[in-house]
Amino acid sequence: MPHPLPQAGFPAGSVRRLVVKIGSALLVDPAGEIRLGWLKGVVEDIAARHAAGQQIIVVSSGAIALGARRLGLPKGGRGSLDDAQAAAAVGQIALSHHWTGLLHQKGLTAAQMLLTLDDLEHRRRYLNAAATLERLLSLGVVPVINENDSVATTEIRFGDNDRLAARIGQAARADAVALLSDVDGLYTANPHSNPDAKLVPLVKRIDADIAAMADGGSGSGMGSGGMASKIAAARIATGAGAHLAIISGTPQRPLSAWENGANGTIFLAQHGKRARQNWLAGRLAIKGHVHIDAGAEKALLAGNSLLPAGVVSISGSFSRGDVVDIAGPEGRVLARGLIEYDAPDAIRIIGKRKSEIVELLGQPVRPALIHRDHLVML
Known part of the structure; x- marks a missing residue:
């Protein structure tokens, strides 16, 4: 049975459970400080959707970038695995503090979950993560999830939070995943370097032509994901029965901006629940x-x-x-x-x-x- 066509913006009326992924380049400025005004706008969006009955899960990057500044590490903390792990350990505390405080101001309770790839690949731990997410959401909590970079090694890393968000969408049985990006969707070519690039608003199936449009670079130098990682995330999410959108995270309230007509690309879920468990x-x-x-x-x-x-x-x-x-x-x-x-x-x-x-x-x-x-x- 075909999955119903989603409404732009993934509003509460059409999407019961939404995963929102936020990258380092949006959350942390070039000096390594939290963009607090912008984050307040995101929390405003989350609170409004929560009040309308939508369950929200946040996948938030930013720990390494924040910790690197506090520790004075070069290359944004990504010069070596040891640096990245140390920066993540320091930065995660600061990141959690901001999420907890801002959500609390809106009457919402935040919960932190730190995961590695192995946590979702190992079936026992996958079940535990899924059960924890289900219970938290049933209690009205907003889970805030990040990769556990302080212990992750090459063998057990997602490598980027785009794919982590898609896997969380699978574990939480989400209806949709929204990736907030520094571009407002998938383009036929890199819009930063090609003025003739055109937005692709809807992708019904990820084929070779769609994959060829991806640019693997991360423009900020802070994050680890580019368009290639977002296409990979879209394969995971849509194959698990969830729609996935790439939207611009630059507006002050990005989810509201998209719901009110801003650009974005939606990748359609494949076959509902059957595909989710394929x-x-x-x-x-x-x-x-x-x-x-x-x-x-x-x-x-x-x-x-x-x-x-x-x-x-x-x-x-x-x-x-x-x-x-x-x-x-x-x-x-x-x-x-x-x-x-x-x-x-x-x-x-x-x-x-x-x-x-x-x-x-x-x-x-x-x-x-x-x-x-x-x-x-x-």
Whole structure:
């Protein structure tokens, strides 16, 4: 089923959950100071959307740039890995202070999450991050997320927050992602150097022609992302069922400016929820098998979670967050999902209801063996 065409601006009426990514060049001036007046305008936008019922997640760069100034490090703190890690450790405190204070002035509570690539690639930690985001949003909190640059190494780095924002959109089941940039969208060529470049307002599919328009450079010298990283982020987000927009972050209230007609490029989500979980259907090693009864099969086909009460048998050696196949009464594999329990506990709760599971395990339990948000029909 085609994903509905999004409204420009991703207003609260059409987008329930939005990830907003802010880069270092927008947030930090060339002297290494927070652009406080601009940040206040962004928070005004966030508060207005929150009041209208939209859930907002912020992915905020800026820690390295802020820390580098305070430590007097050359090259904006990016001269070496050691410098970047030290700058991030110092700058993250300052960055969090500004976000917390400004959101508090608007009656909003901020939460900080620092992640590495491995946190979202490892399935157990992915589930934990997704659950934390879900709970924070349900409490009306604004999560502020950054890459954990103080511990990240080449092997576990996103490398830019564009792709981190797209991955967060996937984990949080966001409807859309907005990348605030120093350009107001994707152009047919680099608009800074080519006056004939034309804005591409809508991208229905990312093909070779679209990819060729990307410019890998970061004009500010502060950030790590260019248009190439934004195209990569768009592939992740749209493949996960979320629209992605590249818009200008230079206006005082950039989200309002875009909603009121400013330029931007929207990359359309591919196939809604099915595409969001496409990665699950074909990319992960299967660690176990869950056999279910006819009632559970009917529940899955109706879009529900898999509860232990409908399970007949379980085989395999797996941990919470691993991928398992789900077979119906006739033995045909009909679904695949991320299991919520380690194998020994999963086997113990076969056929049990929640009250019985609590008695068996003696601890807070998750009602679903596989939640519908982490399950895909095959």
